[in-house]
Amino acid sequence: MAVSTRPLAVALAEIAGADAVLDDPATLAAAAMDGVAPRWIVRPPSAERLAAVIALAADEHLAVVPRGSGSALELGRPPARVDLIVDTTGLDRILAYSPADQTIDVQAGVTLGALTAHVARHGQMLALDPAGGRGRTLGGLVAAAASGPLRGRYGTLRDLVVGARFVQADGVLT
The missing domain is CATH 3.30.43.10 (Uridine Diphospho-n-acetylenolpyruvylglucosamine Reductase, domain 2)
Incomplete structure (x- = not known):
């Protein structure tokens, strides 16, 4: 092209x-x-x-x-x-959320603050506390392997990821 x-x-x-x-x-x-x-x-x-x-x-x-x-x-x-x-x-949408299953499908641009607030409305917490605040995006947090003190109890963000959809360098969406 x-x-x-x-x-x-x-x-x-x-x-x-x-x-x-x-x-x-x-x-x-x-x-x-x-x-x-x-x-x-x-x-x-x-x-x-x-x-x-x-x-x-x-x-x-x-x-x-x-x-x-x-x-x-x-x-x-x-x-x-x-x-x-x-x-x-x-890319800032929460696509699906199942509180009973404790699974959520989000796009890379969703901020930590938005995601934390979303799950809190259902009495749940997001076990993430990386440095840099709630304005960081989930895609960036995964890419930077960001974590905080909660990783000792709950693991890192990468430990919490069940699956990922991503764009390869050639533009193929997988």
């Missing part, structure tokens, strides 16, 4: 929606990681559109950085290049 005949920003907007693509210089500068600013920030509204964005990025050999709340971007090696930041905060 090479897009050499049309600008990448247009292709990204066609996939994710015009409001989901940010390319103004001030926003891009504010999103810089270790002084490296992206060319675009895209906030896909669904897993399917996220997969299409990643497929396009793979076809175009773009350097992609996933970002949830952005609280752990300083972890890891500084990037040499950032073409595209994929902002997962648009």
Whole structure:
């Protein structure tokens, strides 16, 4: 799906929606990681559109950085290049919840605070207390292997995950 005949920003907007693509210089500068600013920030509204964005990025050999709340971007090696930041905060829905089974299906952009409040309404607690607060996203917490003191009693977030649906680097949604 090479897009050499049309600008990448247009292709990204066609996939994710015009409001989901940010390319103004001030926003891009504010999103810089270790002084490296992206060319675009895209906030896909669904897993399917996220997969299409990643497929396009793979076809175009773009350097992609996933970002949830952005609280752990300083972890890891500084990037040499950032073409595209994929902002997962648009994937913020709780898809299914079974209090009796103590299982919940959430998207990567759901915040720890939103999830904690949701299960609390049913008299349950979420056994997670990572540093950085309730604004962190579940996808980011899993990616960073974030945990806190409760891990000694309940395990880490990765121990609590029963299954995951994700987008591979080539854009395949599994």
